Amino acid sequence: MVAVTGAPLDAEIVVERSAAFSLHAALTAAAGERIAVMGPSGAGKSTLLGALAGFVRIDRGRIRLGDDEVASADGARPRSVDPARRGTVLLGQDPRLFPHLSALDNVAFGLRAHGVARSVAHGTARSWLARVGLPDAASRRPSELSGGQQQRVALARALAARPRLVLLDEPLTSLDPDTADGIRTLVQSELGCTAVVVTHAAVDALALAHRLVVLEDGRVTQSGPVREVFEAPATAFAASLAGLNRVEGALRDGMWMSGPVRIPGTAIPGAAEDGAASPGVAEGAAVAAVFRPDAVRLGSPEPPAPGAWTARVRRLEPTLAGVRVHTDAPAVAVDLPLDAVAVFGLTAGMEVGLRVPAGAVRILPA
């Protein structure tokens, strides 16, 4: 197991870019803890990383790394430490290795920029190249390396500089699945530093991070241990990240309902019948029903089966296992094997009957 390095992070970031966009986010991490940040496009993830790195000025709030306040905008004098002196390092989709330097010189760059003697820097660089699985690449130029190899060298370069905080901006997105897998394993085993990882893939969040922060429209909508967020998503977007359906409604007369949708057999939480439900929810209170797309049963709309509702097919999306049928009002996704499309003659715009067994549903506070 690699040593825990890096500084604890305590940040409250407010950036007001324009009337249309503002970011208000609070982020904390213990030393060595890795936080994943996920959100739709335009949510403010890159702005958040930019503020942590020092490329984006914050309008209010402060950022503390360990004992140092590297940026503050509360009160009279806003100050911001230069990116070069913050001890943060940013690694994006593009490895941005210096094309005129060898892999070894690239990895040694941060050390030499801090005044480390050349031979010592080269020695450290060599050991880092070995740690990322490229012991023979020292004298090669970036143009002679594959995309995955370049990302490994970029990672070695970032970590060799002994940063206090590592910022990863979707580092696996531009890689093919096998290469991405290699880098994911590498990050898991070698990254002992405090890190903030922006990603759009749930598998990356699960593999790389301890905690997850969901950012939507410039605000944090949910945060907590990764697994917990995925099991109990608080918003529709968080549910989509986890691959779950989430519909808001209310519990009434022993049934969960939302508009035309009814799921009989769901009882007030605490009672025996349904799956894991959270306690302390009163009758009639707003709750959300969370269930997997493959738990939904599809039937013909007439005659309506007990507990079924009628929905309209919005679109069909091919998946690895078959087809995901997106329906409307409420928005529910249904996973079906490929032959079901033919059996039911599914097309966009047609009506179908859907039902979900109560046993597959979890009730969460809305």
Next chain:
Amino acid sequence: MTRRRDAGGFVPRILALPAVLGLALLVLPLIALVGRVEWGSLWADVTAAASLSALGLSLATGLVATAACVILGVPLALLMARASSRWASVVRALVTVPLVLPPMVGGVALLYLLGRNGWLGPALADWGIRVPFSTPAVVIAQTFVALPFLVLSVEGALRATGTGYEQAAAGLGAGRWTILRRVTLPLAAPGLVAGTILCFARAIGEFGATALFAGNAPGVTQTMPLAIYTAFNGAGVTQGTAVALSLLLLVTAVAVLLLVRAWRPEAVR
């Protein structure tokens, strides 16, 4: 894969006629010049006292002017390349003016800035400095006309590289001078070398501004172009020497073109 002869695109064939005339206009005079050279006395012509003085002066002032262009032009190019595009456009327009300005006009302008009755003239005279019609004036005139070549070439190379690598370097802890030394300049090197070579060629070929601002005193301000002009007006060096010096300048121009083109494939990184 077999290569098929291209039909020459869709250009009307009659256009070959003016095209050949244009090419002839460019090439024939140079061939005539080379033909006029007296190869037998070439070495003697070039090493005649007056000729050597012009040659030496051209080289010396050209090198000093090129150095001045690098010292002044690289910082200017750096600031232009990293400025907002609005400011950069304004500055770029200003920098491009000497490229299209008739060099003689440049000479007149320098006279009105640094001459005895010019803007800064009286102040300089108080310190005992008289600029026009001196060797430093040659350097100033050459720098004036050659600086845009360097600035635009380096700025182009810097813009093409972009700021991504510099940001990566900053993120790794490099301060501004380190970034300049280890990232920005090495990556802009092809543009810098090409710009410097072009700059030197332009400087030693400068005539109009030099003639007006620095004058035509042999040994002091009579550079190669001025010596050639004077010879063809019936004074100074012999015509044979003038032709020999012209050949020298022509060879320099061709050499510059070859050198600059030799660097170009790497500049497109």
